[in-house]
Amino acid sequence: MSKQKQHWEKTRNLLWITLAIWFVFSIGIFFFGAEMEASSFRPLGYPLSYYMTCQGSLGIFVILIFWFAGRQEKIDEEFGFSEREDS
Numbered sequence: 001m002s003k004q005k006q007h008w009e010k011t012r013n014l015l016w017i018t019l020a021i022w023f024v025f026s027i028g029i030f031f032f033g034a035e036m037e038a039s040s041f042r043p044l045g046y047p048l049s050y051y052m053t054c055q056g057s058l059g060i061f062v063i064l065i066f067w068f069a070g071r072q073e074k075i076d077e078e079f080g081f082s083e084r085e086d087s
Contacts, residue, residue: 010075010078010079014071014075025057025061
């Protein structure tokens with residue numbers, strides 16, 4: 001297989017993994033948010049568990065962005081497609 005095809009295969013696999021993690025934390029986790037209602041405290045009219053789930057998923061998204069960028073940079077360096085300049 002050519003270098004470009006190997007690079008694309010690894011990039012595509014990373015993309016699918018990232019999308020799966022994104023799906024779990026953007027859609028999947030909210031199915032259980034309503035079931036976790038253990039408190040009567042309701043900030044802004046929503047149950048506390050739902051509010052914390054939303055805030056947690058936003059934190060995961062930020063971490064996911066940095067994780068994806070780091071992994072993609074390693075893949076790019078492995079195949080010689082890195083954009084970094086060694087200066």
